[in-house]
Amino acid sequence: MAPYESDDSTGAAQADDELRDELRAERRRKAARYVVPLAVVGVAAATIGLVPALADSGDPDLPKITAQELIDKIAKSDVQQLSGTVKISTDLGLPDLGGLESSLLSGAAQGSGGGSSADPTGKLTELASGTHTLRVAADGPEKQKVSVLESGAEYSLIHNGTDVWGYDSKSNEVYHSTAADSGKAEQHEVPATPKDFADEFLKSVDGTTSVTVDGTAQVAGRDAYRLVIKPKQSGTTFGAISIAVDARTGTPLKFTLTPSSGGAAVVDAGYTQVSFAKPAASTFDFTPPKGAKVTEGDKAGKPGKAREGSGADQGGKVSEMPGHGSAKGLDKSGFKVLGKGWNSIAVLDTGSKGGLPTGSASGGGDLGGFLGSLGNPVSGKFGKGTVFSTRLINALITDDGKVYVGAVDKAALVKAANAG
Amino acid sequence: MSRADLAVVDTAAVRPNPVWSLGLLRSEFVTTFRRWRTLALLGVLAAVPVLVGVSVRIETRGGGQAGPGGGAGPAFITQVTNNGLFLVFTALAATLPFFLPMAVGVVAGDAIAGEADAGTLRYLLVAPAGRTRLLLTKYATTMAFCLVATLVVAASALAVGALLFPLGDLTTISGTRISFADGLGRALLIALAVALSLAGVAALGLFVSTLTNSGIAAMATTVGLLITVQILDQIPQLHALQPYLFSHYWLSFADLIRDPVYWDDLVKNLELQALYTAVFGSAAWARFTTRDITA
Missing domain, CATH: 3.30.310 (TATA-Binding Protein)
Known part of the structure; x- marks a missing residue:
């Protein structure tokens, strides 16, 4: 800049001013370019913050229904074919033992399950804490499948006719049992879908409980009624149970259990995606892959054990519902x-x-x-x-x-x- | 360099010949892929599946189970003995966390800073291509390297898998069976998903590369950032931040071997990579087009 400033004549000073303006404009133009990445960050942040709020299009408008009618609707619901994704979060407030807890759990599971990581008992106790994504599919009473999605792996429990298969893709191990009854028992003993949870609690509706319909909600893109179950007595740790029931089919779509102490839900299980179309038949076909280690479950003992395991760990609050069943x-x-x-x-x-x-x-x-x-x-x-x-x-x-x-x-x- | 020189370059950038910019792209490709450094990186990447395949083969010679009992080790390693195609997935799962992004970091970090280091950047800019065009060409070359590197890993794994293990219908991790052709198609989709997963690192590396005149510094910074982000992604206290780290959804490519495919995380990964590309790509553009080129 020095050469321009050395001249003192008025003309030169004028040129100097013009040049300085030009330089300033140039600098401003350069700085303006950095606005682009900042704007992209801003737009992204706004999208992340606002889209969930905007997507919440308000509660759907549905005809009024009484609590009793809604409970009847659930009972009468005859959904045979279903597939969907369930997100389940459990926060029982168990002391955080970190790795110790899981090693104890898996140790216990290994003790009863003969060491196969594909044994349903051990696998499903993992659902008792944290957040998990499950996939469920059902086609009538003979064909059901529950898969637990893990990072880079999956655990599937498949019931097809007289066969029950457990397949753990992480360790490439297969668990197999053939008793027709055990399949049903396991399917029912493991409360994984919102319907399983809802059934457990609707059994317990009696004089000590208030049941109300609390408006409507949107769950997995479907219109649903919200059924709220509250204990009338004080002194219990149960706060409220809210069940979103699909208005069309009567299928429970979301189950939330909040403790009376407030805070996050103890159990929150809901469909993030659901379809009532018939799942592909191949979904329920399973042949153990070559080289996989297959563990045969004994017919009588195993379901009993599975029941105990899931009752104590997973269903602690569900199966041991006080006063009932x-x-x-x-x-x-x-x-x-x-x-x-x-x-x-x-x-x-x-x-x-x-x-x-x-x-x-x-x-x-x-x-x-x-x-x-x-x-x-x-x-x-x-x-x-x-x-x-x-x-x-x-x-x-x-x-x-x-x-x-x-x-x-x-x-x-x-x-x-x-x-x- | 004085302002006058800059002005010359900028006016030259106004009307570049489209054929010329294709030529620029081609010459960039040739320079990048003929470098010894690039070939050595690709060689290392091609060796990983060979190592994994041979060690699994030796371990299971007596008919034993691959990997330790608890399912430790890279994803899918236990299925490799059933079907050689799984070696493709295992190799990608083994190289994605570090080898692949490191190679991309080296190429991206070198893109601008390396030219400045060698004193060739000003000659590139004297040619009537313009800075934006040069930057786009550099990014396209880096992305091409991502794709080539991923395909090299996949192809090497497929060859080793076919040599050492049986091929045929494969069992998805959901337990259902799909045909070999379907499996091969999914392997190709996975390679594409992995290559796109690296877009964020490539853009970040390119941005770092515009900040300095030292190629080594740019590469080291990019790889250092990569390691830092990988560590941050492991700290449970930071779980609120983790969905925004570029490496967070990398393993989502495994969702392509579920049946049906679970798209949620795959889509999130692509959105995240697009966001990183937009932010750091535009930051690189803002920096590179306004900076004084002195080397």
Whole structure:
């Protein structure tokens, strides 16, 4: 720039000004180019932020329906052919043990399943925590398929006629059992689709429960009614259960269980995509691939085990719904049930005084200390004990060996222990 | 370089001959693919499936199971013994996280900075092509390298797979069976998906390349960014950020071997790559067209 500024004459000064303007404009034009990438980022951010809000086109307009009519609609629903993608998130509030937890789980699964990673028992317990994408397909009572989508792999459970196949593509292992009944049992014992969850809870509708229709919603692009189930009693950890029911077919499309403590849903299972067309027949055909390790399941024992496994881990809150269905089961095996409806508490007397490794049990050693650190010590008229809590199920283990379990809050457990 | 020289270059860019820019593209292709460095990168990539195939073959000679029992190792490795076509998927799964993007990072990082380093950039610009056109040509060449590199891995894997393992109908990871021709078609689609997955890295590398006059610095920065992003993608506390990292959906190509194909993540991956290409491509353009070329 120096050569231009050396001249002092007015003409030159004028030219100098013009040049400076030109340079400034030039610089501005250069800076303007950087606006393009910034604009792209801005548009992308706006799209990510706004599109979900805009896509929510409001609740569909559907004819009014009473809660009873809606429940009847679900019961009468006769959907035989269905395929879709289900997203399921579970947050039971179990203590985060990281790798330890999964190794314990898989260790347990391996113990009962003979070491095959294709065994449904072990695989489906994985659904008990985190978010998973499932694919379901059904064509009548004889053909069903559930696949768990993993990164670069998939686990499929296929029921076709008398065969039940489990195929784990990650380890290339196959599990096979042939009993016709076991197939059905497994299909029904593993609550994976919104319908499975909804069925469990609709069984429990009685005087202690309020059922209402709470407007409409859009689920997987379909118009649906929203059925809300709420416990009338206080003291339970269940907040509300919301089930979106397809207006046309009566199929539950989305199931959400929120705890009374608020926060994220404990179970949230819903279709992200659903079709009621007949799935391709090849979907249910399975021949073990060459070189795959096939584990044959024994006909009688396996389904029973699968039932136990999924009942305890996956369905903890579902199968052990207080006061209904499973309470009978508890009675049979020597449990006692206190209270009724949502507030029922199962009591188990292990009889081993101080034998349970609670934190206060001096003989518990390392394991006792470890378990104790996960619970909170409580005391009352009954003596001393430890409360283990999740977001839904709380358990009180007293030092004299009694176990109180229920979907109720801590105070209710202590009250029950004091009374008992 | 003074302003006057710049003005000459810019006015020359106004009316480039279309045939000329095709010629520019061709000469770029030839220069890139005849470089020893490029050939060595492709050679390393072609060797990966050979290594994987031979080691799986040796391990399973006695009829044993491939890979450790728990299903560790690269995806699909356990299925390779059933069907040689799975070696294509295994090889791509093994090279995608690092080897492929590293090779692309080297080529993209070198694109502009390498020319500046060698002192040839100003001669390229003296030719009546214009900077935008030169940048587009460089990006096209880099993308062509992505495709060639992916196809080299796939072709080498297919050859090794056909030599060492049986071919035929294959079982998808969903448990259904598809014909060999269908499988081959899906392998081609997967190679395409993998090549497109690298578009984001290519654009990022090109942008870095316009920032510096040192080819080595640009390559190192691009590969360094690649490693950083891969590490960030593994930290669970950053899960809110991870869907926006360019490598997050890379393994989505595996969804093409599901039956039916699960498109959600594949589409997300392509959208993300398009976004990275748009952002860093335009940033590279803004930088390269306004910068003083001194080398």
